[in-house]
Amino acid sequence: MREPLAARPRFELTAGTTPLGIGRTSEVFEWSPGWVVKLFRPGYPLLQIELEARLVDHVCHATYENSAFLVPCPGRIVAVSGRHGLLYRRAGGQPMVSAMRQTGCPSPLARCGEQLANLHFAIHRIQAGAHTRLRGLPHQHAKLRWSIEAAPDLPRRLRAAALHALAALELADAADACLCHGDFHPSNVLVCRDGTVSLLDWMSAERGNAFADLAKTSVLLRFGRTSETHVISPHEEAARQQVHDTYVKRYFELAGVPDGPARLARWLPVAATARLSEGIGSAERSALLPLSEELLKEE
Template sequence: MAAELIATTATKKVFHDGEKAIKVFNAEFPKAEVLNEALISARVEEIGGINVPRVLEVGVFENQWSITFDFIEGKTLQQLMDENPEKLPEYMEQMVNLHLNVMSKHCPHLNKLKDKISKQIQDIEELGDVTRYDMRTQLDSMPKHTKLCHGDFNPSNIIVKEDGTMFVLDWVHATQGNASADVARTYLLFCLQDQNKADMYMNLFCKKTGTAKKYVQSWLPIVAAAQLSKKRPEEAELLNKWAGVCDYQ
Protein backbone atom coordinates (compact mmCIF):
# COMPACT_ATOMS: atom_id res chain seq x y z
CA MET A 1 0.00 0.00 0.00
CA ALA A 2 1.07 3.62 -0.46
CA ALA A 3 2.71 5.37 2.46
CA GLU A 4 0.18 7.44 4.43
CA LEU A 5 1.11 10.88 5.78
CA ILE A 6 0.32 10.88 9.53
CA ALA A 7 2.19 13.91 10.92
CA THR A 8 3.83 17.13 9.75
CA THR A 9 6.11 19.57 11.56
CA ALA A 10 8.21 22.54 10.45
CA THR A 11 11.18 20.30 9.63
CA LYS A 12 9.76 16.91 8.68
CA LYS A 13 6.86 14.68 7.67
CA VAL A 14 6.07 11.23 9.07
CA PHE A 15 4.57 8.50 6.92
CA HIS A 16 3.00 5.17 7.92
CA ASP A 17 3.90 2.33 5.59
CA GLY A 18 2.74 -1.06 6.86
CA GLU A 19 4.84 -1.96 9.90
CA LYS A 20 7.16 0.99 9.35
CA ALA A 21 7.15 4.69 10.24
CA ILE A 22 9.24 6.82 7.88
CA LYS A 23 10.41 10.20 9.15
CA VAL A 24 11.22 12.35 6.10
CA PHE A 25 13.18 15.54 6.64
CA ASN A 26 12.85 18.77 4.65
CA ALA A 27 15.31 19.22 1.79
CA GLU A 28 17.25 21.93 3.65
CA PHE A 29 17.56 19.89 6.87
CA PRO A 30 21.26 19.12 7.53
CA LYS A 31 22.33 15.58 6.67
CA ALA A 32 24.57 15.48 9.74
CA GLU A 33 21.57 16.07 12.02
CA VAL A 34 19.61 13.26 10.37
CA LEU A 35 22.49 10.85 10.88
CA ASN A 36 22.97 12.07 14.45
CA GLU A 37 19.30 11.42 15.30
CA ALA A 38 19.57 7.89 13.93
CA LEU A 39 22.75 7.30 15.94
CA ILE A 40 21.25 8.58 19.21
CA SER A 41 18.10 6.50 18.69
CA ALA A 42 20.15 3.38 17.99
CA ARG A 43 22.28 3.89 21.08
CA VAL A 44 19.22 4.26 23.31
CA GLU A 45 17.70 1.17 21.68
CA GLU A 46 20.86 -0.84 22.45
CA ILE A 47 20.90 -0.17 26.21
CA GLY A 48 17.60 -2.06 26.63
CA GLY A 49 15.00 -1.76 29.36
CA ILE A 50 13.00 0.96 27.57
CA ASN A 51 10.37 0.36 24.89
CA VAL A 52 11.51 2.35 21.86
CA PRO A 53 10.87 1.97 18.11
CA ARG A 54 13.80 0.21 16.44
CA VAL A 55 15.82 2.09 13.86
CA LEU A 56 15.45 0.06 10.66
CA GLU A 57 17.09 2.20 8.01
CA VAL A 58 18.60 5.57 7.16
CA GLY A 59 17.96 6.40 3.53
CA VAL A 60 16.31 8.66 0.98
CA PHE A 61 12.55 8.95 0.52
CA GLU A 62 11.33 10.96 -2.47
CA ASN A 63 14.79 12.60 -2.79
CA GLN A 64 14.95 13.64 0.88
CA TRP A 65 16.83 12.13 3.82
CA SER A 66 14.76 9.83 5.98
CA ILE A 67 14.91 7.51 8.99
CA THR A 68 12.72 4.40 9.08
CA PHE A 69 11.51 3.07 12.44
CA ASP A 70 9.16 0.37 13.64
CA PHE A 71 5.60 1.69 13.51
CA ILE A 72 4.03 1.49 16.96
CA GLU A 73 0.27 1.07 16.82
CA GLY A 74 -1.57 2.97 19.53
CA LYS A 75 -2.52 6.40 20.82
CA THR A 76 -0.29 9.05 22.29
CA LEU A 77 -0.57 9.61 26.00
CA GLN A 78 -1.63 13.16 25.12
CA GLN A 79 -4.60 11.81 23.17
CA LEU A 80 -5.61 9.59 26.08
CA MET A 81 -5.35 12.50 28.53
CA ASP A 82 -7.56 14.61 26.27
CA GLU A 83 -10.12 11.84 25.72
CA ASN A 84 -10.31 10.68 29.35
CA PRO A 85 -9.75 13.69 31.63
CA GLU A 86 -11.12 11.74 34.61
CA LYS A 87 -8.11 9.39 34.30
CA LEU A 88 -5.53 12.19 34.40
CA PRO A 89 -4.08 11.21 37.82
CA GLU A 90 -3.65 7.61 36.62
CA TYR A 91 -2.02 8.68 33.36
CA MET A 92 0.25 11.14 35.13
CA GLU A 93 1.46 8.49 37.55
CA GLN A 94 2.22 6.15 34.64
CA MET A 95 4.13 8.94 32.90
CA VAL A 96 6.24 9.73 35.95
CA ASN A 97 7.02 6.03 36.45
CA LEU A 98 8.05 5.78 32.80
CA HIS A 99 10.28 8.83 33.12
CA LEU A 100 11.90 7.35 36.24
CA ASN A 101 12.64 4.17 34.29
CA VAL A 102 14.28 6.20 31.51
CA MET A 103 16.40 8.14 33.98
CA SER A 104 17.51 4.95 35.74
CA LYS A 105 19.49 4.04 32.60
CA HIS A 106 22.95 5.11 31.47
CA CYS A 107 24.07 5.66 27.89
CA PRO A 108 27.73 6.77 28.13
CA HIS A 109 28.23 7.55 24.44
CA LEU A 110 25.67 10.36 24.43
CA ASN A 111 26.65 14.02 24.67
CA LYS A 112 26.65 15.67 28.09
CA LEU A 113 23.49 17.60 29.01
CA LYS A 114 25.49 20.46 30.52
CA ASP A 115 27.54 20.91 27.34
CA LYS A 116 24.38 21.08 25.23
CA ILE A 117 22.62 23.59 27.50
CA SER A 118 25.75 25.73 27.80
CA LYS A 119 25.98 26.06 24.02
CA GLN A 120 22.25 26.82 23.72
CA ILE A 121 22.51 29.62 26.30
CA GLN A 122 25.62 31.06 24.68
CA ASP A 123 23.78 31.33 21.37
CA ILE A 124 20.90 33.43 22.77
CA GLU A 125 22.09 36.99 22.11
CA GLU A 126 18.81 38.45 23.39
CA LEU A 127 19.75 37.53 26.98
CA GLY A 128 22.80 39.79 27.01
CA ASP A 129 26.39 38.97 27.91
CA VAL A 130 26.01 39.33 31.69
CA THR A 131 22.89 37.15 31.90
CA ARG A 132 24.42 34.47 29.71
CA TYR A 133 27.59 34.44 31.82
CA ASP A 134 25.59 34.21 35.06
CA MET A 135 23.46 31.36 33.72
CA ARG A 136 26.42 29.38 32.46
CA THR A 137 28.15 29.89 35.81
CA GLN A 138 25.03 28.64 37.61
CA LEU A 139 24.84 25.68 35.20
CA ASP A 140 28.46 24.78 35.91
CA SER A 141 27.77 24.74 39.65
CA MET A 142 24.91 22.24 39.39
CA PRO A 143 25.61 18.59 40.38
CA LYS A 144 27.08 16.47 37.59
CA HIS A 145 25.19 13.24 36.90
CA THR A 146 25.20 10.78 34.00
CA LYS A 147 21.59 9.59 33.89
CA LEU A 148 19.79 9.15 30.59
CA CYS A 149 17.79 12.31 29.85
CA HIS A 150 15.24 12.29 27.03
CA GLY A 151 15.27 16.04 26.47
CA ASP A 152 11.68 16.30 25.21
CA PHE A 153 9.72 14.01 27.51
CA ASN A 154 6.07 14.94 27.07
CA PRO A 155 2.79 13.03 26.51
CA SER A 156 2.94 13.49 22.73
CA ASN A 157 6.17 11.49 22.62
CA ILE A 158 4.68 8.49 24.42
CA ILE A 159 2.68 5.90 22.46
CA VAL A 160 0.36 3.64 24.46
CA LYS A 161 -0.49 0.33 22.80
CA GLU A 162 -3.89 -1.32 23.25
CA ASP A 163 -2.46 -3.60 25.96
CA GLY A 164 -1.14 -0.59 27.90
CA THR A 165 2.52 -0.97 26.93
CA MET A 166 4.19 2.43 26.60
CA PHE A 167 6.80 3.32 23.98
CA VAL A 168 8.95 6.46 24.11
CA LEU A 169 9.57 8.22 20.78
CA ASP A 170 11.80 10.99 19.43
CA TRP A 171 15.18 10.64 21.14
CA VAL A 172 16.96 13.29 19.07
CA HIS A 173 17.50 15.52 22.14
CA ALA A 174 18.71 12.73 24.44
CA THR A 175 21.82 13.37 26.54
CA GLN A 176 23.39 12.12 29.75
CA GLY A 177 23.09 14.37 32.77
CA ASN A 178 21.05 15.39 35.80
CA ALA A 179 17.58 13.84 36.05
CA SER A 180 16.12 16.94 37.70
CA ALA A 181 17.08 18.99 34.66
CA ASP A 182 15.05 16.64 32.46
CA VAL A 183 12.13 16.88 34.90
CA ALA A 184 12.38 20.69 34.87
CA ARG A 185 12.15 20.65 31.09
CA THR A 186 9.07 18.41 31.16
CA TYR A 187 7.55 20.75 33.75
CA LEU A 188 8.11 23.74 31.46
CA LEU A 189 6.64 21.90 28.48
CA PHE A 190 3.52 21.23 30.55
CA CYS A 191 3.45 24.89 31.70
CA LEU A 192 3.24 26.00 28.08
CA GLN A 193 -0.07 24.10 27.84
CA ASP A 194 -1.56 23.48 31.29
CA GLN A 195 -0.26 24.68 34.67
CA ASN A 196 -2.35 22.11 36.55
CA LYS A 197 -0.69 19.22 34.72
CA ALA A 198 2.72 20.81 35.25
CA ASP A 199 2.20 21.02 39.01
CA MET A 200 0.79 17.50 39.18
CA TYR A 201 3.81 16.14 37.33
CA MET A 202 6.34 18.00 39.49
CA ASN A 203 4.63 17.00 42.74
CA LEU A 204 4.46 13.33 41.76
CA PHE A 205 8.11 13.21 40.75
CA CYS A 206 9.28 14.86 43.96
CA LYS A 207 7.07 12.60 46.11
CA LYS A 208 8.21 9.39 44.40
CA THR A 209 11.91 10.25 44.52
CA GLY A 210 12.14 12.24 47.74
CA THR A 211 13.57 15.14 45.76
CA ALA A 212 13.12 18.64 47.17
CA LYS A 213 10.90 20.68 44.86
CA LYS A 214 13.19 23.67 45.29
CA TYR A 215 16.06 21.66 43.80
CA VAL A 216 14.11 20.83 40.63
CA GLN A 217 12.97 24.46 40.46
CA SER A 218 16.59 25.61 40.58
CA TRP A 219 16.98 24.15 37.08
CA LEU A 220 14.02 26.08 35.64
CA PRO A 221 15.81 29.34 34.70
CA ILE A 222 18.60 27.38 33.00
CA VAL A 223 16.25 25.04 31.12
CA ALA A 224 13.95 27.91 30.15
CA ALA A 225 16.88 29.86 28.71
CA ALA A 226 17.97 26.82 26.72
CA GLN A 227 14.44 26.40 25.34
CA LEU A 228 14.51 30.05 24.20
CA SER A 229 17.22 29.06 21.72
CA LYS A 230 14.50 27.33 19.66
CA LYS A 231 13.04 30.79 18.92
CA ARG A 232 9.37 29.87 19.11
CA PRO A 233 7.39 33.13 19.47
CA GLU A 234 4.45 31.45 21.21
CA GLU A 235 6.78 30.30 24.02
CA ALA A 236 8.84 33.46 24.45
CA GLU A 237 6.76 35.24 27.12
CA LEU A 238 6.59 32.33 29.55
CA LEU A 239 10.19 31.25 28.98
CA ASN A 240 11.55 34.77 29.47
CA LYS A 241 9.62 34.90 32.72
CA TRP A 242 11.14 31.65 33.97
CA ALA A 243 14.61 32.53 32.67
CA GLY A 244 14.52 35.64 34.86
CA VAL A 245 13.51 33.82 38.05
CA CYS A 246 16.40 33.21 40.42
CA ASP A 247 14.73 32.58 43.77
CA TYR A 248 11.86 30.37 44.86
CA GLN A 249 9.65 30.25 47.88
Protein backbone atom coordinates in the same frame (compact mmCIF):
# COMPACT_ATOMS: atom_id res chain seq x y z
CA MET B 1 16.72 -3.62 13.69
CA ARG B 2 17.46 -2.79 10.09
CA GLU B 3 14.64 -2.81 7.59
CA PRO B 4 14.42 -6.06 5.59
CA LEU B 5 14.71 -5.97 1.81
CA ALA B 6 11.16 -7.25 1.31
CA ALA B 7 9.78 -4.24 3.19
CA ARG B 8 11.19 -1.59 0.86
CA PRO B 9 8.25 -0.22 -1.18
CA ARG B 10 8.16 2.37 -3.92
CA PHE B 11 7.14 5.18 -1.63
CA GLU B 12 6.05 8.35 -3.41
CA LEU B 13 5.42 11.68 -1.76
CA THR B 14 2.56 13.50 -3.47
CA ALA B 15 0.25 16.36 -2.55
CA GLY B 16 -2.32 13.80 -1.44
CA THR B 17 -0.02 11.83 0.82
CA THR B 18 -1.31 12.24 4.38
CA PRO B 19 1.27 12.31 7.18
CA LEU B 20 0.77 10.33 10.37
CA GLY B 21 2.34 13.18 12.31
CA ILE B 22 3.84 16.62 11.74
CA GLY B 23 6.70 18.21 13.66
CA ARG B 24 8.82 21.34 13.41
CA THR B 25 11.63 19.61 11.49
CA SER B 26 9.92 16.57 9.97
CA GLU B 27 6.80 14.69 8.96
CA VAL B 28 6.05 11.01 9.57
CA PHE B 29 4.51 8.81 6.86
CA GLU B 30 3.61 5.15 6.58
CA TRP B 31 6.39 3.37 4.68
CA SER B 32 5.53 -0.33 4.70
CA PRO B 33 3.91 -2.86 7.07
CA GLY B 34 5.57 -2.33 10.43
CA TRP B 35 7.64 0.65 9.29
CA VAL B 36 7.26 4.44 9.08
CA VAL B 37 9.54 7.06 7.58
CA LYS B 38 10.43 10.25 9.40
CA LEU B 39 10.88 12.61 6.47
CA PHE B 40 12.86 15.74 7.30
CA ARG B 41 12.22 19.19 5.88
CA PRO B 42 14.19 20.18 2.76
CA GLY B 43 17.69 21.30 3.67
CA TYR B 44 17.77 19.54 7.04
CA PRO B 45 21.41 18.44 7.56
CA LEU B 46 22.14 14.83 6.69
CA LEU B 47 24.76 14.74 9.45
CA GLN B 48 22.03 15.46 12.01
CA ILE B 49 19.93 12.57 10.66
CA GLU B 50 22.92 10.23 10.86
CA LEU B 51 23.52 11.39 14.43
CA GLU B 52 19.88 10.74 15.35
CA ALA B 53 20.09 7.23 13.90
CA ARG B 54 23.16 6.47 16.02
CA LEU B 55 21.71 7.97 19.20
CA VAL B 56 18.42 6.10 18.94
CA ASP B 57 20.25 2.88 18.09
CA HIS B 58 22.29 3.29 21.30
CA VAL B 59 19.12 3.88 23.34
CA CYS B 60 17.38 0.86 21.78
CA HIS B 61 20.24 -1.43 22.79
CA ALA B 62 20.39 -0.03 26.34
CA THR B 63 16.62 -0.27 26.95
CA TYR B 64 15.93 -3.55 25.12
CA GLU B 65 15.12 -5.52 28.29
CA ASN B 66 13.38 -2.61 30.02
CA SER B 67 9.78 -3.52 30.94
CA ALA B 68 8.39 -0.01 31.51
CA PHE B 69 8.45 1.18 27.88
CA LEU B 70 9.47 0.36 24.31
CA VAL B 71 11.72 2.41 22.03
CA PRO B 72 10.99 2.14 18.27
CA CYS B 73 14.26 1.16 16.62
CA PRO B 74 15.66 2.97 13.57
CA GLY B 75 16.29 1.47 10.16
CA ARG B 76 18.14 2.93 7.20
CA ILE B 77 18.30 6.49 5.87
CA VAL B 78 16.35 7.00 2.63
CA ALA B 79 15.94 9.75 0.04
CA VAL B 80 12.41 10.73 -1.05
CA SER B 81 11.54 13.59 -3.42
CA GLY B 82 14.74 15.45 -2.66
CA ARG B 83 14.36 15.01 1.10
CA HIS B 84 16.13 12.67 3.51
CA GLY B 85 14.23 10.38 5.82
CA LEU B 86 14.94 7.90 8.60
CA LEU B 87 12.99 4.67 8.85
CA TYR B 88 11.60 3.56 12.20
CA ARG B 89 9.77 0.51 13.45
CA ARG B 90 6.14 1.53 13.70
CA ALA B 91 4.91 2.07 17.27
CA GLY B 92 1.33 1.23 18.14
CA GLY B 93 -1.01 3.19 20.35
CA GLN B 94 -2.32 6.72 20.76
CA PRO B 95 -0.86 9.87 22.31
CA MET B 96 -1.08 9.63 26.07
CA VAL B 97 -3.84 12.15 26.78
CA SER B 98 -6.12 10.71 24.06
CA ALA B 99 -5.52 7.18 25.32
CA MET B 100 -6.37 8.17 28.90
CA ARG B 101 -9.65 9.72 27.79
CA GLN B 102 -10.67 6.70 25.72
CA THR B 103 -10.09 4.24 28.57
CA GLY B 104 -12.80 5.98 30.57
CA CYS B 105 -10.36 7.13 33.24
CA PRO B 106 -12.32 9.42 35.63
CA SER B 107 -9.43 11.89 35.87
CA PRO B 108 -7.51 11.55 32.58
CA LEU B 109 -5.35 14.62 33.09
CA ALA B 110 -4.22 13.60 36.56
CA ARG B 111 -3.64 10.03 35.38
CA CYS B 112 -1.62 11.39 32.45
CA GLY B 113 0.60 13.33 34.85
CA GLU B 114 1.13 10.30 37.07
CA GLN B 115 2.00 7.98 34.19
CA LEU B 116 4.29 10.61 32.70
CA ALA B 117 6.19 10.73 35.99
CA ASN B 118 6.35 6.93 36.22
CA LEU B 119 7.86 6.73 32.74
CA HIS B 120 10.30 9.58 33.25
CA PHE B 121 11.52 8.04 36.51
CA ALA B 122 11.95 4.70 34.72
CA ILE B 123 14.17 6.43 32.12
CA HIS B 124 16.28 8.07 34.82
CA ARG B 125 16.84 4.78 36.65
CA ILE B 126 18.99 3.68 33.70
CA GLN B 127 22.56 4.65 34.55
CA ALA B 128 24.59 5.72 31.53
CA GLY B 129 27.80 4.31 32.96
CA ALA B 130 26.30 0.83 33.13
CA HIS B 131 25.82 0.63 29.35
CA THR B 132 28.69 0.93 26.90
CA ARG B 133 26.39 2.38 24.24
CA LEU B 134 25.07 5.13 26.55
CA ARG B 135 28.57 6.33 27.42
CA GLY B 136 28.71 7.71 23.87
CA LEU B 137 25.64 9.94 24.31
CA PRO B 138 26.20 13.72 24.40
CA HIS B 139 26.69 15.18 27.86
CA GLN B 140 23.76 17.23 29.10
CA HIS B 141 25.81 20.08 30.61
CA ALA B 142 27.77 20.60 27.40
CA LYS B 143 24.53 20.76 25.40
CA LEU B 144 22.92 23.19 27.85
CA ARG B 145 26.00 25.40 27.76
CA TRP B 146 25.97 25.43 23.96
CA SER B 147 22.22 26.25 23.89
CA ILE B 148 22.63 29.17 26.29
CA GLU B 149 25.58 30.53 24.30
CA ALA B 150 23.63 30.13 21.02
CA ALA B 151 20.33 31.65 22.18
CA PRO B 152 19.65 34.63 19.87
CA ASP B 153 18.99 38.16 21.17
CA LEU B 154 19.74 37.14 24.76
CA PRO B 155 20.98 40.11 26.83
CA ARG B 156 24.64 39.69 27.76
CA ARG B 157 23.91 39.96 31.49
CA LEU B 158 21.24 37.24 31.33
CA ARG B 159 23.46 34.94 29.27
CA ALA B 160 26.29 35.35 31.77
CA ALA B 161 23.93 34.69 34.70
CA ALA B 162 22.63 31.51 33.04
CA LEU B 163 26.13 30.20 32.35
CA HIS B 164 27.17 30.99 35.93
CA ALA B 165 24.10 29.18 37.31
CA LEU B 166 24.76 26.16 35.08
CA ALA B 167 28.36 25.93 36.27
CA ALA B 168 27.22 26.10 39.90
CA LEU B 169 24.59 23.42 39.34
CA GLU B 170 27.11 21.20 37.63
CA LEU B 171 29.15 21.21 40.86
CA ALA B 172 26.29 21.15 43.38
CA ASP B 173 24.14 18.55 41.60
CA ALA B 174 26.99 16.23 40.60
CA ALA B 175 25.81 12.61 40.45
CA ASP B 176 26.19 9.52 38.34
CA ALA B 177 24.88 10.43 34.90
CA CYS B 178 21.63 8.75 33.97
CA LEU B 179 19.84 8.37 30.66
CA CYS B 180 17.87 11.54 29.85
CA HIS B 181 15.32 11.89 27.06
CA GLY B 182 15.86 15.63 26.51
CA ASP B 183 12.42 16.24 24.96
CA PHE B 184 10.01 14.32 27.18
CA HIS B 185 6.34 15.33 26.97
CA PRO B 186 2.94 13.60 26.45
CA SER B 187 3.00 13.85 22.64
CA ASN B 188 6.09 11.62 22.63
CA VAL B 189 4.31 8.90 24.60
CA LEU B 190 2.07 6.36 22.81
CA VAL B 191 -0.18 4.06 24.86
CA CYS B 192 -1.81 0.86 23.55
CA ARG B 193 -5.05 -0.62 24.87
CA ASP B 194 -3.09 -3.40 26.56
CA GLY B 195 -1.04 -0.83 28.46
CA THR B 196 2.10 -1.14 26.34
CA VAL B 197 3.91 2.20 26.12
CA SER B 198 6.27 3.42 23.39
CA LEU B 199 8.49 6.48 23.81
CA LEU B 200 9.31 8.45 20.67
CA ASP B 201 11.73 11.17 19.49
CA TRP B 202 15.01 10.28 21.15
CA MET B 203 17.11 12.59 18.97
CA SER B 204 17.82 14.75 22.03
CA ALA B 205 18.92 11.78 24.18
CA GLU B 206 21.80 12.57 26.50
CA ARG B 207 23.51 11.47 29.70
CA GLY B 208 23.13 13.83 32.57
CA ASN B 209 21.21 14.96 35.63
CA ALA B 210 17.65 13.75 36.20
CA PHE B 211 16.48 17.07 37.69
CA ALA B 212 17.76 19.00 34.66
CA ASP B 213 15.73 16.65 32.44
CA LEU B 214 12.76 17.10 34.79
CA ALA B 215 13.11 20.88 34.42
CA LYS B 216 13.08 20.61 30.62
CA THR B 217 9.80 18.70 30.76
CA SER B 218 8.34 21.17 33.26
CA VAL B 219 9.12 24.02 30.86
CA LEU B 220 7.58 22.15 27.90
CA LEU B 221 4.41 21.25 29.81
CA ARG B 222 3.84 24.81 30.97
CA PHE B 223 5.01 26.90 28.03
CA GLY B 224 5.63 24.72 24.94
CA ARG B 225 3.89 25.62 21.68
CA THR B 226 3.37 23.33 18.71
CA SER B 227 3.64 26.21 16.23
CA GLU B 228 4.26 29.94 15.96
CA THR B 229 0.48 30.60 15.85
CA HIS B 230 -0.40 28.28 18.77
CA VAL B 231 -2.33 30.27 21.38
CA ILE B 232 -2.78 28.66 24.79
CA SER B 233 -6.39 29.22 25.87
CA PRO B 234 -7.38 29.49 29.56
CA HIS B 235 -8.90 26.00 29.33
CA GLU B 236 -5.70 24.52 27.87
CA GLU B 237 -3.60 26.37 30.42
CA ALA B 238 -5.64 24.87 33.29
CA ALA B 239 -5.36 21.38 31.78
CA ARG B 240 -1.60 21.76 31.33
CA GLN B 241 -1.21 22.95 34.92
CA GLN B 242 -3.09 19.91 36.22
CA VAL B 243 -0.92 17.50 34.22
CA HIS B 244 2.23 19.38 35.25
CA ASP B 245 1.45 19.54 38.98
CA THR B 246 0.48 15.86 39.17
CA TYR B 247 3.57 14.88 37.19
CA VAL B 248 5.97 16.82 39.43
CA LYS B 249 4.33 15.62 42.66
CA ARG B 250 4.43 11.98 41.56
CA TYR B 251 8.05 12.23 40.40
CA PHE B 252 9.13 13.61 43.80
CA GLU B 253 7.32 10.71 45.49
CA LEU B 254 9.16 8.18 43.34
CA ALA B 255 12.55 9.87 43.68
CA GLY B 256 12.25 10.11 47.46
CA VAL B 257 14.40 13.25 47.55
CA PRO B 258 13.31 15.66 50.33
CA ASP B 259 14.80 18.70 48.58
CA GLY B 260 13.33 17.76 45.20
CA PRO B 261 11.22 20.93 44.78
CA ALA B 262 14.21 23.15 45.61
CA ARG B 263 16.47 21.29 43.17
CA LEU B 264 13.89 21.59 40.41
CA ALA B 265 13.46 25.30 41.14
CA ARG B 266 17.21 25.85 40.66
CA TRP B 267 17.18 24.12 37.28
CA LEU B 268 14.03 25.75 35.84
CA PRO B 269 15.50 29.17 34.83
CA VAL B 270 18.50 27.44 33.23
CA ALA B 271 16.23 25.09 31.26
CA ALA B 272 14.04 28.03 30.17
CA THR B 273 17.09 29.99 28.97
CA ALA B 274 18.40 27.00 27.00
CA ARG B 275 14.98 26.57 25.40
CA LEU B 276 15.29 30.05 23.87
CA SER B 277 17.83 28.71 21.35
CA GLU B 278 15.48 26.08 19.88
CA GLY B 279 13.79 28.12 17.16
CA ILE B 280 10.66 28.80 19.20
CA GLY B 281 8.09 31.43 18.31
CA SER B 282 7.69 34.87 19.81
CA ALA B 283 4.75 33.84 22.02
CA GLU B 284 6.69 31.07 23.73
CA ARG B 285 9.76 33.28 24.00
CA SER B 286 7.73 35.98 25.76
CA ALA B 287 6.33 33.39 28.17
CA LEU B 288 9.79 31.96 28.96
CA LEU B 289 11.72 35.19 29.50
CA PRO B 290 10.26 36.04 32.94
CA LEU B 291 11.29 32.58 34.19
CA SER B 292 14.72 32.98 32.65
CA GLU B 293 15.13 36.41 34.23
CA GLU B 294 14.75 34.87 37.70
CA LEU B 295 18.49 34.26 37.34
CA LEU B 296 19.16 37.99 37.56
CA LYS B 297 17.62 38.15 41.04
CA GLU B 298 20.24 35.72 42.31
CA GLU B 299 23.20 37.89 41.30
